Amino acid sequence: MAASPDVFHARVLAAVDERTGRLPSPSMAYWEIFPFETDDLTVVPVVAPVLPEPARHGAGGVDCGACASEDGTVWRHAHWRPRVSATTSGVPLRLMLVSQAHVDFPDLPDERAAEVGVLLVHRARAIESLPHVARAHLSKWGDGGEHLHVFAYARPEGQRQMLGTLMPLWDDVLPPVPLDERDADARAVAEALVRSFGGAVARP
Ligand SMILES: [Zn+2]
Incomplete structure (x- = not known):
């Protein structure tokens, strides 16, 4: 069965590093096309889903x-x-x-x-x-x-x-x-x- 937003979010939180509170760096950070150095690269903190989603512009x-x-x-x-x-x-x-x-x-x-x-x-x-x-x-x-x-x-x-x-x-x-x-x-x-x-x- 497809994951609800809360289930999806809980699964993401379960993958957060206990020490840093963040998800690991993405694999694409090590691709040759990545435009930034990887030193000190951190993933932004995970935020909870917003439900219902706000209306888009226009x-x-x-x-x-x-x-x-x-x-x-x-x-x-x-x-x-x-x-x-x-x-x-x-x-x-x-x-x-x-x-x-x-x-x-x-x-x-x-x-x-x-x-x-x-x-x-x-x-x-x-x-x-x-x-x-x-x-x-x-x-x-x-x-x-x-x-x-x-x-x-x-x-x-x-x-x-x-x-x-x-x-x-x-x-x-x-x-x-x-x-x-x-x-x-x-x-x-x-x-x-x-x-x-x-x-x-x-x-x-
Ligand atoms: Zn329009």
């Missing part, structure tokens, strides 16, 4: 920032718009695909779900076509805001320390890329989407 479309603002939009379509994130990025390009309608990812109607699948592939293809980009990493979390948003992080060519899972941490650690470079990449991706998917280029 729940039910009320006071939703994604509905209210199209700032940073680089490409526009009847159903979708990718935006450059409001803050600058450490990677060459960080795009957030947002639905025009207020909808949570699991609630997408099948027609839109099929469309976003194709669009995410086209977006990845466009980003990976940039000559200085090796990979477009995708991330869908949705814990902060309810409005559908799927990130793409452009992993710079040759940067083998930035493979995979820990890209968001690297993006936060790296110095911000110049805005003119970021905007040129965003425009190239938008133009590629116009050619392959339709829609129109927008000014970020």
